[in-house]
Amino acid sequence: MSDVLENPKIEVPHAIDLTRKAGLGTGPVPVEPYVSPEFYERERKLVFGRAWLNLGRIEQLPKANSYFVKPVEACNAQVLVTRNADGEIKAFHNVCSHRGAAVALEECGVRNRFTCRYHGWTYRNDGELIGVTDPDMFFDLDKKQLGLTPIACDVWEGWIFVNFQKRPEVSLIEFLGDLGEVFRGIPYMNTHQALIIEANFNANWKLIADAFAEGYHVSSLHPNTLAPSFSSDKNKFARPVGGRAWGAHRSVSTFGNMDYVTPENSKVERLANMNNGAIVLAGDTGEQAQKLLAHRAINQAKSAHWSADLTWLFPNFNIDFSPGGFWTHEFWPTAYNKTRWIARIYMPTATSWRDRLAQEHYAARWGEVVLEDVSNCERIQIGLESGAKDHIILQDGEFMIRHSLETINKWVNAKTVKEALS
Amino acid sequence: MSEKLLPAGFEALEPFVAYWAQPTNDKRWDQRARAPMAEITAFYDAMYDRAEDAIAWLDENYPLGQEMPEDARNLSCLLLGLGQAAIAVEMHRQPRSPYSVFPHGIYMKSGPWPLG
Ligand code: FES
Ligand SMILES: [Fe+2]
Numbered sequence: 001m002s003d004v005l006e007n008p009k010i011e012v013p014h015a016i017d018l019t020r021k022a023g024l025g026t027g028p029v030p031v032e033p034y035v036s037p038e039f040y041e042r043e044r045k046l047v048f049g050r051a052w053l054n055l056g057r058i059e060q061l062p063k064a065n066s067y068f069v070k071p072v073e074a075c076n077a078q079v080l081v082t083r084n085a086d087g088e089i090k091a092f093h094n095v096c097s098h099r100g101a102a103v104a105l106e107e108c109g110v111r112n113r114f115t116c117r118y119h120g121w122t123y124r125n126d127g128e129l130i131g132v133t134d135p136d137m138f139f140d141l142d143k144k145q146l147g148l149t150p151i152a153c154d155v156w157e158g159w160i161f162v163n164f165q166k167r168p169e170v171s172l173i174e175f176l177g178d179l180g181e182v183f184r185g186i187p188y189m190n191t192h193q194a195l196i197i198e199a200n201f202n203a204n205w206k207l208i209a210d211a212f213a214e215g216y217h218v219s220s221l222h223p224n225t226l227a228p229s230f231s232s233d234k235n236k237f238a239r240p241v242g243g244r245a246w247g248a249h250r251s252v253s254t255f256g257n258m259d260y261v262t263p264e265n266s267k268v269e270r271l272a273n274m275n276n277g278a279i280v281l282a283g284d285t286g287e288q289a290q291k292l293l294a295h296r297a298i299n300q301a302k303s304a305h306w307s308a309d310l311t312w313l314f315p316n317f318n319i320d321f322s323p324g325g326f327w328t329h330e331f332w333p334t335a336y337n338k339t340r341w342i343a344r345i346y347m348p349t350a351t352s353w354r355d356r357l358a359q360e361h362y363a364a365r366w367g368e369v370v371l372e373d374v375s376n377c378e379r380i381q382i383g384l385e386s387g388a389k390d391h392i393i394l395q396d397g398e399f400m401i402r403h404s405l406e407t408i409n410k411w412v413n414a415k416t417v418k419e420a421l422s
Numbered sequence: 423m424s425e426k427l428l429p430a431g432f433e434a435l436e437p438f439v440a441y442w443a444q445p446t447n448d449k450r451w452d453q454r455a456r457a458p459m460a461e462i463t464a465f466y467d468a469m470y471d472r473a474e475d476a477i478a479w480l481d482e483n484y485p486l487g488q489e490m491p492e493d494a495r496n497l498s499c500l501l502l503g504l505g506q507a508a509i510a511v512e513m514h515r516q517p518r519s520p521y522s523v524f525p526h527g528i529y530m531k532s533g534p535w536p537l538g
Contacts, residue, residue, distance in 0.1 A: 195447075195534055200527035224513045268508035271473055347534055353480040353501065357473075359534040360447065360505030367451050367530060368509060368519045375523045 011234040012305045014255065015242045019399040022245035028391035029405050034204040035385050040336035042412040047315050048074035050417050051248075052154070052161040052168070052175045054317040054330065055081060059158070059191040060108070061089065065125060068108035069094055073334040075164045079151060080104050082125040085112070091153035091162045092127050097146040123148050156180060158188060159319075169417040176313075177421075179246035183297045183311070189288040189325050194344040195363050197370050201341070203377035205316060205333035206404065208341050211373045212310060212318055212329055213400035215240060215254045221376055225369050229277035230307055232257035240397050242301035248314035248411075248421060250403045253299050256307025272358035276324075286348070289323055312400055314407055337381055343370065426493045428500075429479060435472060435500060438465050442507075443499040447533025450499070454506040455518050462517060466507040469500055476501045487536055502537060 019026055033039050055070050061083040070079045078094040080103070094102050101118035104111075113130065115122045122131035127148040135141060152163040154172040161172050173180055201208075211217065215238030219231040231238045235255050242253035260277045262269050269277075292298055298321055299306040308322040318329040327345040334340055345366060350356040383389075394402050414420035427439045441457070442465050444450045454462060469476075476497055484490045490498065510517050518524055532538055 193535060194532065195538075196531040198529055198531045225519065266508075266512050267470060268473075268504055268512060271470070272505070342531075349535060350486055353477045353486065353498065356486060356534065356536070357477070357501055357505050360450070360502040361508060363447055363530065363533055364451060364454075364506050364509045365513075367528070368513070368522075370528055371522045371526060372519050374526060374528060375519075375521060378523060 008236040009233070010239065012255065013241070013303065014235065014239040014305075015253070015301065017396065018240065018243045018252075019394075019396050019402060022250070022399055022403055024245075024399060024402045024406055028393050029402060030391055031384050031389055033405060033408060034206060034381070035336070037336045039412070040204075040333065043315075043333070043408065044074045046412045046414075047408055048072070048333075049164050050169070050411065050420075051315050052163045052172050053315075054313065054328075055079060055091070055160050055162055057158050057188075057191060058083075058089065058155060058160060060160075063110055065110050065112040066108070067104060067111060067125060069104050069106070071332075072162075072164075073332065073340075077151070077164065078102065079162060080114075080148070081153070081160060081162075084125050088126075089153060089155055089160060090126060091151040091160075092148035093151060095149060096121055096123075097129060097148070098132075103148065157184060157186065158191075165417075170421065175417075175421070176249070177247035179249050179251075179311075179313075182246075186295050186297060186321075187288050187291045188346070189286075189292070190346040190348045193349055194327075194346045195359075195366065197343045197345075197366060199341045199343075199370055199374050200334075200339070201374045201378055202338055203374075203381040204337055205331045205339040205341075206408075207377040207380050208339055208373060209312070209316060209318075209329070209331045209404065210398075210401045211377060212320075213252065213312060213404070214398045216395065216397050222369060222372055225365055225372065228263075229257055229260055230254060232259060234259075235305070238397075241303035241306055242299065243399065244300075245403050248407050249312060250400045251309055251311040252397075252400055253301060253303060253306055254308045254310060255305050258305055268357075268361060272354055272361055274358050274361065289325065292321060292325070293323060310400070312404065314404070315411075337385070339377075341370075341374075428497055429483075429493045431479070432472060432476065432497055435468060435497075438468060438500060438503075439496050441465075442469075442503040443496040444503065445495075445499060445537060446530070447502075447538050448530035450503050450506045451530060454503070454510055455524065457510075457517060459510065459515075459517055462507050462510045466504065466511045469504045469507065473501060473504055499537060 060068055064085045067082040080092045080094040083089050094104050096103050096116040098121050101116050103114040103116045112125050113122050120133040124130050129143045129146045152168045154161055218238050219227045238255045240252045241255050311319045316331040320327050325346055330342040332340045350359055411420045427436045444453055484494045
């Protein structure tokens with residue numbers, strides 16, 4: 001038994017002291033942020049109510065006058081994101097000025113105006129109120145003052161962010177800091193097609209974010225789906241190959257098993273010409289993928305054993321890169337113990353039926369991974385809510401979790417965003 | 423013509439059409455997750471044997487994205503169902519991941535094109 005507890009042989013270079021280098025403590029961390037409704041109320045107000053939040057990519061607004069509606073429960077908001085004929089992107093509360101009905105009723109579409117279904121007031125997609133039905137019946141109506149309520153919105157590298165502060169204390173660029181600079185110019189490939197997996201489950205939003213912040217759990221929780229690709233005898237517990245903090249944000253470079261060979265009995269993977277297991281996560285090996293690898297932000301240690309960069313933007317958004325492309329995670333709290341998680345895995349268009357079979361297999365594997373993590377998080381929530389533990393323990397490879405918790409703690413205690421970011 | 427379940431030569435797969443020939447990624451996942459292992463294995467064995475032929479037939483007659491009559495569509499959905507069955511047979515040796523919750527609140531909102 002005792003050999004299980006010993007350090008495994010590590011035969012690859014890996015990163016050390018990520019926690020201290022990120023300026024973090026090393027002690028146990030409190031459970032409270034995961035289980036306390038009061039803490040969640042503070043997060044809603046002081047984190048989600050003040051941080052820049054990612055709502056998607058510009059490709060979700062493919063044409064002039066495209067729009068989408070996105071719920072942000074933490075802020076009690078339905079956000080209507082529009083693109084006008086000039087390509088300008090704006091965000092509004094999806095709330096009619098007359099008596100509060102929703103003006104956009106579909107999740108997405110193409111429209112340059114929105115007519116409220118309650119009494120028919122009409123708004124242009126720049127928010128302006130342009131039509132009132134039976135206006136003579138109203139008293140001193142000033143249409144200019146009655147547009148849709150705007151929400152601060154800005155775009156960085158194709159990513160659409162909003163901020164629920166009436167006048168955001170810091171700009172998106174200030175909020176992103178160095179990361180915003182270093183991650184400029186990354187080629188985002190296959191943006192036209194994403195596998196979208198949505199999961200609604202009973203656990204605090206940070207539990208699932210934490211599950212995508214470290215490779216330590218891969219060999220144990222994902223033994224069939226991910227372990228063969230993301231761990232090996234040379235690095236059994238998937239110690240990271242790099243990582244760092246970026247102000248409020250953080251990234252880690254994960255280990256990949258470069259000796260992976262598709263097992264004999266994985267007959268369908270072989271039939272579908274899949275040679276990389278789960279590593280080429282976004283499923284592309286083309287020229288664009290090479291450009292991505294060469295970018296200075298990607299695999300910063302330029303490790304030969306690299307599989308992916310997990311880039312966690314504060315508070316609840318991941319942009320993750322692998323040799324095959326990129327994917328994102330949105331972790332939206334809907335209650336202190338409920339989460340909606342949306343994964344978007346960008347994929348090339350299949351060019352043959354064999355290819356398409358490979359994509360089905362790849363998507364199916366993702367489905368199982370999501371199921372494994374969700375099942376686990378629901379059990380953790382139950383465990384932590386029991387009160388059995390006041391603290392959890394974190395190792396060096398889990399530094400992103402610690403960084404997330406410390407940053408959230410800073411934000412819920414800071415009077416101003418500037419102070420939280422300092 | 424239209425009452426043919428599968429293209430000529432693939433008749434042996436007909437018993438699997440009703441359950442396994444599902445039009446979306448999400449439905450194919452759900453069907454696999456709910457099926458008993460013996461049924462998944464039976465489908466996997468039968469479909470794996472004809473997978474190369476199915477790929478060749480589809481690529482030749484209905485390259486990706488072309489409008490398909492029902493028999494071709496059924497065959498393509500069966501082929502993709504094999505990708506799902508493989509997860510159970512080759513990866514987990516059971517219908518779903520060990521210790522996973524079921525039913526669950528996870529769904530494939532949009533799968534890869536086509537038949538996503
Ligand atoms: S609430 Fe919209 S028109 Fe009355
Ligand atoms: Fe996981």
